[in-house]
Amino acid sequence: MTQAAAVAQAVPRAGERVRFRAAGADDAAACAPLVFASGLAEFGFFLDESDARCIAFLQQAFRSRFGRFSWRRHRVAVGEDGTVLAVMAIHDGQRTTFDDVHVVWALARCFGVRRTIGQLLRGLILETEIPAPKRAQILVAHCATDERQRGTGLFSALFRDALETGALPADGSRDIVLDVLTRNVRARALYERLGFAALPRPRARSRRLPAELDSIRMRFSRGA
Numbered sequence: 001m002t003q004a005a006a007v008a009q010a011v012p013r014a015g016e017r018v019r020f021r022a023a024g025a026d027d028a029a030a031c032a033p034l035v036f037a038s039g040l041a042e043f044g045f046f047l048d049e050s051d052a053r054c055i056a057f058l059q060q061a062f063r064s065r066f067g068r069f070s071w072r073r074h075r076v077a078v079g080e081d082g083t084v085l086a087v088m089a090i091h092d093g094q095r096t097t098f099d100d101v102h103v104v105w106a107l108a109r110c111f112g113v114r115r116t117i118g119q120l121l122r123g124l125i126l127e128t129e130i131p132a133p134k135r136a137q138i139l140v141a142h143c144a145t146d147e148r149q150r151g152t153g154l155f156s157a158l159f160r161d162a163l164e165t166g167a168l169p170a171d172g173s174r175d176i177v178l179d180v181l182t183r184n185v186r187a188r189a190l191y192e193r194l195g196f197a198a199l200p201r202p203r204a205r206s207r208r209l210p211a212e213l214d215s216i217r218m219r220f221s222r223g224a
Helices: 003-009 025-037 040-047 051-063 099-111 113-129 154-165 185-194
Strands: 019-022 074-078 084-092 137-145 175-181 196-198 215-220
Touching: 019 154, 025 040, 025 051, 025 074, 025 084, 025 137, 040 051, 040 113, 051 099, 074 154, 084 154, 099 113, 137 154, 154 185, 175 185, 185 196, 185 215
Parallel strands: 137 175
Antiparallel strands: 019 074, 074 084, 084 137, 175 215, 196 215
């Protein structure tokens, strides 16, 4: 039995077993609230919209075949009844060239051109703290677990399954990185248990970025 399978079987939900798979467009309604929950402060600053409007945008963007919010970038953990219990995105730095183009289109379609201008300006500020992956990097993002399943090892199992199935490179050929808010001590501790370690901060936080969005970039070490 693989380590991921062992952890998955330990997840308590009425005795059911958990499966891991690539996300599909039909998962949009279930995944959008989880993706939003993965970055409440970040999406609040970037989109500056109500929670309901933010989730509606993410649901629309998730259904697209393209862009950083697309179903094609995500993997999910699901229960026996098909309920999505956890989600994570995998962004390959060699395939993110047109992400900005797609997000502009998605924002304008959902919020209109006038609102999009402000969102793009805030997005540029946010990207100084949470940059897009370099070509040599794989960025793990949108990490979220249903609140009823937190603390059960479910996300750890989802991450390890991605390594074991090749969705994430396990041979050390690419750096796997993620970002976590400095104040999110619990999430940072989880990532450290998975083998991530904090990288040195390359620059000071932008003065235009709220202090609550101060973040740490972490890199995965396969020997950890």
